[in-house]
Amino acid sequence: MIERSDHPTDAYPTRQGGSTRLTPRLDPVLHGKAGPEEPGPLSPTQLAAYDRDGFLLLPGLLSTSEVRELTTALSKLRAEASGSAEQGIIRERGGTDVRSVFAVHHRADALGAIARHPTLLGAARQILADAVYLHQSRVNFKPGLVGGAFSWHSDFETWHAEDGMPRMRAMSASILLDDNRPWNGPLMLVPGSHRTFVSCPTPTPTEHYRESLVDQQVGTPSREALGTLFEQAGERIELAVGAAGTVVLFDCNTMHASPANLSPRPRNNVFLVYNAMSNRLSEPFGAASRRPEFLATREPRPIE
Amino acid sequence: MIERSDHPTDAYPTRQGGSTRLTPRLDPVLHGKAGPEEPGPLSPTQLAAYDRDGFLLLPGLLSTSEVRELTTALSKLRAEASGSAEQGIIRERGGTDVRSVFAVHHRADALGAIARHPTLLGAARQILADAVYLHQSRVNFKPGLVGGAFSWHSDFETWHAEDGMPRMRAMSASILLDDNRPWNGPLMLVPGSHRTFVSCPTPTPTEHYRESLVDQQVGTPSREALGTLFEQAGERIELAVGAAGTVVLFDCNTMHASPANLSPRPRNNVFLVYNAMSNRLSEPFGAASRRPEFLATREPRPIE
Numbered sequence: 001m002i003e004r005s006d007h008p009t010d011a012y013p014t015r016q017g018g019s020t021r022l023t024p025r026l027d028p029v030l031h032g033k034a035g036p037e038e039p040g041p042l043s044p045t046q047l048a049a050y051d052r053d054g055f056l057l058l059p060g061l062l063s064t065s066e067v068r069e070l071t072t073a074l075s076k077l078r079a080e081a082s083g084s085a086e087q088g089i090i091r092e093r094g095g096t097d098v099r100s101v102f103a104v105h106h107r108a109d110a111l112g113a114i115a116r117h118p119t120l121l122g123a124a125r126q127i128l129a130d131a132v133y134l135h136q137s138r139v140n141f142k143p144g145l146v147g148g149a150f151s152w153h154s155d156f157e158t159w160h161a162e163d164g165m166p167r168m169r170a171m172s173a174s175i176l177l178d179d180n181r182p183w184n185g186p187l188m189l190v191p192g193s194h195r196t197f198v199s200c201p202t203p204t205p206t207e208h209y210r211e212s213l214v215d216q217q218v219g220t221p222s223r224e225a226l227g228t229l230f231e232q233a234g235e236r237i238e239l240a241v242g243a244a245g246t247v248v249l250f251d252c253n254t255m256h257a258s259p260a261n262l263s264p265r266p267r268n269n270v271f272l273v274y275n276a277m278s279n280r281l282s283e284p285f286g287a288a289s290r291r292p293e294f295l296a297t298r299e300p301r302p303i304e
Numbered sequence: 305m306i307e308r309s310d311h312p313t314d315a316y317p318t319r320q321g322g323s324t325r326l327t328p329r330l331d332p333v334l335h336g337k338a339g340p341e342e343p344g345p346l347s348p349t350q351l352a353a354y355d356r357d358g359f360l361l362l363p364g365l366l367s368t369s370e371v372r373e374l375t376t377a378l379s380k381l382r383a384e385a386s387g388s389a390e391q392g393i394i395r396e397r398g399g400t401d402v403r404s405v406f407a408v409h410h411r412a413d414a415l416g417a418i419a420r421h422p423t424l425l426g427a428a429r430q431i432l433a434d435a436v437y438l439h440q441s442r443v444n445f446k447p448g449l450v451g452g453a454f455s456w457h458s459d460f461e462t463w464h465a466e467d468g469m470p471r472m473r474a475m476s477a478s479i480l481l482d483d484n485r486p487w488n489g490p491l492m493l494v495p496g497s498h499r500t501f502v503s504c505p506t507p508t509p510t511e512h513y514r515e516s517l518v519d520q521q522v523g524t525p526s527r528e529a530l531g532t533l534f535e536q537a538g539e540r541i542e543l544a545v546g547a548a549g550t551v552v553l554f555d556c557n558t559m560h561a562s563p564a565n566l567s568p569r570p571r572n573n574v575f576l577v578y579n580a581m582s583n584r585l586s587e588p589f590g591a592a593s594r595r596p597e598f599l600a601t602r603e604p605r606p607i608e
Contacts (some may be wrong), residue, residue: 144527144531145456145530149564152566154550154573180541181541183492183541183543190565223448224568226449227448227568230569235569236486237567239486239487257566259487259564259566261539262492262541262561262563263534264527264530264531264534265531265539
């Protein structure tokens with residue numbers, strides 16, 4: 001951990017050896033003073049569900065033509081990525097299939113534009129109660145049969161440890177560009193898990209992201225810690241399944257995973273991470289050096 | 305392949321090099337002359353569904369006390385298995401967690417008795433229209449978080465190639481001893497796939513079962529072959545989810561898989577494979593030597 005006089009206090013210590021600790025979240029989930037009454041595209045009921053569960057499904061938010069436009073942009077991205085050795089392009093272990101492409105809002109106009117979708121941008125502002133910027137964007141291609149799983153993790157745990165995100169004031173939007181079904185690797189979430197911070201004992205290895213983006217091991221909870229969250233959720237895991245065009249909003253600390261894609265078809269989802277301008281990155285709280293810009297924006301520009 | 309004068313004709317060539325071939329099934333699914341009118345515990349509607357899809361769910365077939373008795377027997381089995389180096393006990397890759405235990409009907413009275421459950425035994429006789437014996441029995445423990453996936457495969461392809469099962473006249477019963485949910489590694493099946501035999505080109509490696517029972521590679525369909533089956537099914541995969549006590553009956557040639565168990569809890573399912581007495585094993589059709597008796601019974605005794 002880097003110690004600097006201008007470094008904010010570490011509200012969520014992790015990756016510092018010792019044992020796993022489960023501590024209550026110190027930040028609100030809905031940051032607006034008025035809580036569920038905060039103006040914006042989400043109804044009080046939707047805000048209350050997000051507050052309670054740590055996620056919210058918006059079935060069929062995007063139209064067929066919006067989905068088609070994004071899918072076309074993705075096909076182009078994948079074609080460009082297939083022969084590229086660029087850092088922001090991650091491949092499946094032991095294969096050539098593209099697993100993820102990062103910073104997609106810079107790579108295609110359609111992907112930059114979707115971050116300004118009134119409902120998505122409006123929901124981010126409504127929940128985070130601040131101007132927002134894109135901390136990260138990516139596409140997970142999950143190619144058929146070879147698209148591997150993503151281990152259980154809290155995004156915030158990684159962003160705090162490896163990127164220096166100070167507090168829990170960020171929201172992800174997962175945009176389903178194919179029908180997501182139980183058998184093609186949908187997002188799975190533990191309801192209510194966003195209320196607990198699970199520290200991870202293992203110190204961050206050097207250039208950990210090179211490994212973690214293919215198969216994350218450090219920054220994942222122990223079986224016992226996950227057992228506690230699962231129990232608190234009433235032994236329940238929720239699947240974010242739905243038709244193409246559905247969007248899943250989820251809190252930065254919601255424990256989530258996704259299984260391998262067992263279907264023979266690819267399954268493309270786009271992720272956009274909105275962070276509050278007031279929550280911009282400092283130095284990493286649990287790693288020796290910063291991750292590259294394609295993973296963690298350090299020159300935030302508020303989305304207008 | 306072993307050539308012997310008393311060896312039956314190979315109706316389903318596989319593991320013989322060349323390319324994958326998809327050929328129509330040569331055997332009936334319902335072997336009784338009367339088809340859906342065959343007497344037994346399954347209704348004509350249930351038989352028709354099994355015939356069409358290649359599987360049938362029997363929700364809540366076993367009572368809570370029957371489930372409890374089997375679960376107790378399994379706990380004992382797992383405890384005995386934990387320190388054992390015996391061949392019929394398979395562990396997860398790179399770990400000590402028990403993945404599967406074979407020949408369980410010989411290891412515990414309760415597991416032997418369940419094979420004689422009137423509905424299970426009756427359904428097997430009704431579908432196979434013959435006296436039946438247990439070709440194989442096993443428990444898949446699928447421990448929480450570390451319980452790995454089972455690749456797509458047709459059981460018959462393996463039993464034909466490696467055990468010498470001549471024709472498609474066998475039925476499996478999967479007994480759910482825990483609630484099976486989309487996130488804890490349930491059985492997944494491609495409806496209608498039992499009507500097509502998918503040959504696998506790669507010749508069987510020596511003592512292949514030592515590898516295949518941990519992570520099957522040979523005897524799994526190509527992405528293209530699976531794509532064809534998936535398309536024929538209307539781009540559909542079915543999950544055999546249900547409460548503890550549910551039983552899934554499925555044809556020996558139904559293409560199936562199961563994903564990793566992403567929950568923190570174990571998920572125990574028992575499998576019983578009923579084979580028609582008239583379909584007893586010959587020499588392997590696509591392997592140099594027989595597999596051990598714990599995987600493939602060669603001295604069949606009809607279940608009474």
